[in-house]
Amino acid sequence: MFTRRFFLQSLTLMASGVYISHANGKTQTKIDSGNWYMPDESAPHKRTWMSFIASYDIWEDRQVSEVQRNLAEIARSIAKYEPVSLLVRKQDYATAVKLLNGLDSHPYPIELIEFTMDDLWMRDTGPAFVVNGKGQKSAVNFNFNGWGEDQAYEQDAKVADFVALTAGVKSIQSNLILEGGCFELDGAGTAIMTESCILNDNRNPGKGKVEVENELKTLLGLEKIIWLKGIKGKDITDGHTDFYARFIRPGVVAVSRDMDSSSYDYQITRENIEILKSSSDANGNAFELIVLDTPWDINTQFGTKDFAAGYVGYYVCNGAIIMQKFGDKQADSAARQKLARAFPNHQIEQIAIDGIASGGGSIHCATQQEPLAE
DSSP: OOOSOSTTOOOOEETTEEEEEOTTSSOEEEEOTTSOBOOOTTSOEEEEEEEEOOOTTTSOHHHHHHHHHHHHHHHHHHTTTSOEEEEEOGGGHHHHHHHTTOSSSSSSOEEEEEOOOSOOOHHHHSOEEEEOTTSOEEEEEOOOOHHHHTSOOTTGGGHHHHHHHHHTOEEEEOSSOOOGGGEEEOSSSEEEEEHHHHSOTTTSTTOOHHHHHHHHHHHHTOSEEEEEOOOSSSSTTSSOGGGTEEEEETTEEEEEEOOOTTSHHHHHHHHHHHHHHTOBOTTSOBOEEEEEEOOSOOOOTTOSTTOOOOSTTOEEETTEEEEEOOSOHHHHHHHHHHHHHHOTTSEEEEEOOHHHHHTTOOTGGGOEEEEOOO
């Protein structure tokens, strides 16, 4: 079994409020710190954000074309259900249009926006969109630093504010350094996070759990955070939460179980299950766990060292679940059936993204939802 990528290795929160800046940094507005919360992924979206890029500086030659095809297929699949805004480098524009089968052939629009990036992981480089009860929307910039300085990120560090500016919303500058894949939340006050990622000196040196929790509760509208241990140094992300556990809805969690006893995640995924079994959400309710076992058979054509073999990396868009398949018919079918039962009002789109998986990522890693303002 192969898991996850390894080769890819001012404004402050005040006690009385959060300072907000426009993405261009020229204006500031002080607002009530208690208003913002991040909706869960299954809440209605305005659109999905993605990045179309597979740089030869980061990816192997055999991976580049396949990664591009995978990104286009993800975008096409999502565009059956909602609009997609896709950042693309100038030199990749024609390739993107070709692989997307044009821009006008989809039920919902796919918009190409020229921008220079380092890599494709919009879940990590993009902002976390938050809303409040007044119908306002902002975007939190969590200061992406290349997963703890493990990969070049000069351009990717600019993605969050650019997306906020393009979306026409203000950008909230966090004091913390983390990525969107570090946390999973239910939109009702509860989040799951990994200590190995967030409470890590390569991101937040000197910051304790209480300080981190206080800021994240303020920014994301949380009441309770459940901490998984995760693992440091085995993959570039230091154990992202979205590889291990995902909220289906409040009280229901999809959790990965690694079936390969030789994998370091074999024990970790079982520990995660036990932690979640003994935990409760912000309302005191125990969790129902839907266990998704990892596949045995994978496509080795594009590399195996960093392959992300797991089913919790699905993406929830308006009316559909975009999930992975690996060519293991039994495991693929079992995961599809479980998610179909968990999301009875959603269509299931199951696609192969072996190029992206060979770099340690998932569909979820490549996408970022922008919610509708309520």
